[in-house]
Amino acid sequence: QDALPLSAVMPDAGYAVFRGGWEPDAMYVALIGKHGLARTHRSPVGSGHKQANETAFILHAGGELLATEPGYHSSDERTPLIFADHHNVILVDGKGADSTSFGSFLFGVDAFMEHGVVAGNSGMVSIRTRYQEADITRLAAVLNGRYLVLADEASSVRTRTFTHQIHGNGSTSRGTFSAAYNEHTGMWTAGEMRLHAVVHDASGTVSHVTQERKHAPSSRRFDTHEAMYSSVRGQRAVFHTVLHAAHQAQDVQAYTVNPLEGVTLTHIRSAKDQLLSVVNGTDGSITLHTPVLGAVETDAFGLFSILETAGRPDSWMLDGGSFIRLDGRMLLSSSQSLHAALLMETDTWRLVTTSGKPADILLRVPFHVYDINGSGVRNWDLQGNTLTLSVDESSDVSITFSSMPTSTEDIQLQPERLEIHALYPQPLKAGTVGTLTVAYELPDATTVRVVLSDMLGRPLRILPVALLPAGIHHARFSVADIPPGVYNIHIESGHSGAHRRIVIQ
Secondary structure (H helix, E strand, C coil): CCCCCCCEEECCCCEEEEECCCCCCCCEEEEECCCCHHHHCCCCCCCCCCCCCCCCEEEEECCEEEECCCCCCCCCCHHHHHCCCCCCCCEECCECCCCCCCCCCCCCCCEEEEEEEEECCEEEEEEEEEECCEEEEEEEEEECCCEEEEEEEEEEEEEEEEEEEEEECCCCCCCCEEEEHHHCEEEEEECCEEEEEEEEECCCCCEEEEEEEEEEEECCEEEEEEEEEEEEEEEEEEEEEEEEEEECCCCCEEEEECCCCCEEEEEEECCCCEEEEEEECCCCCEEEEECCCEEEEECCCEEEEEECCCCCEEEEEEEEEEEEEECCEEEEEEEEEEEEEEEECCCEEEEEEECCCCEEEEEECCEEEEEEEEEEEEEEEEECCEEEEEEEEEEEEEEEEEEEECCCCCCCCCCCCCEEEEEECCCECCCCCCEEEEEEEECCCEEEEEEEEECCCCEEEECCCEEECCEEEEEEEECCCCCCEEEEEEEEECCCEEEEEEEEC
């Protein structure tokens, strides 16, 4: 077993498996996303599991099945069990992918696994599918074999009700279920274990209910469990879910917020570590002031970090992004959008990436590099505390450090000139009560004047002139009474100027 990988993403087979370890009580997560023959194949006698369950998952920890699929068996009640329940998938107007009646050949829909990243007991994968005239993408990330994060995006050309489901194993015979829906949480128990779930969404309009459902733990045997249903109505939903399995005696604290419109942040604190999980539904760059890391800036759809109890990051995951900055200092920057896992031990870092093209990646490192090896590395260079890696479309890099610290000078962290970064939100909706936030960066201390003007140069908003230090700053304008149109943001400093267009619809 020591030679076997803990986790694997198998796109052609339609399965992804993530293990926390080989111990019997280690966490085990499996996800389904089949297409082609893997989905439609049936045995010669015509039997087989016919449930349409693409993107479904199970979670096992502490010797207990904590998040369950319905199962199947030979009985007269097979049909309602395997064709209608659609456990742990996104429902569209109360429906999952269509299943046909028992005995027919095809069922369900194709699903495609993409962007698989595996690094020991951590990893992530995206599963893309379409049903009920809606596009569904599930990002699943497992961190340190202890946390499962789901970032689920569902969209349709018309208004729908999208429902996220978690089917826990808290039946009357095996455990309990309790919920605090004002805090977006639910908890299932089984044996000595507890599954703690936090479910929120990017719009902040999610509603939760509890449903009692059936499953089949073995042949010809039924049991019941409670499912947590979380629903959003609209043309798009971005659900953000964190699942944490722990012994019931362990204290787990969790909270989730919408720090910005279109963004969710969840913070989990246990006796062993902390998880900071961010899902960005804005399609742009964001800056968050987090409870443990200070200001975090990224353009990723998903950004997840495991931290020590004292708050030092141990690992990062980046989905569909090109940079991470902490309090204005670059941690990671890439020439291509990445799906990446960065595991940070004292003397060795491991970086696993996938991207559409070869990329140049900059990492801020604490010590001089002693050795670099692995797959997909073209070349590397260290300047001060900035390590530049040139990698292929996929890479798995081990970075070994010496004991000599790098220079305390920030290399390539500050821009050479004034730069305007994120505008949030974009596009703006006319008539809404909202605030336009403009992120910009100064190369050194200077006076700054920020102006919002129309396309003829007539100023609509002028912020007071201010003397500001080098680094990232944010200008905010009230835009509630500004009509639809195209406008300019212009920022003048003592050294340079920059402008950027915005659209109000």
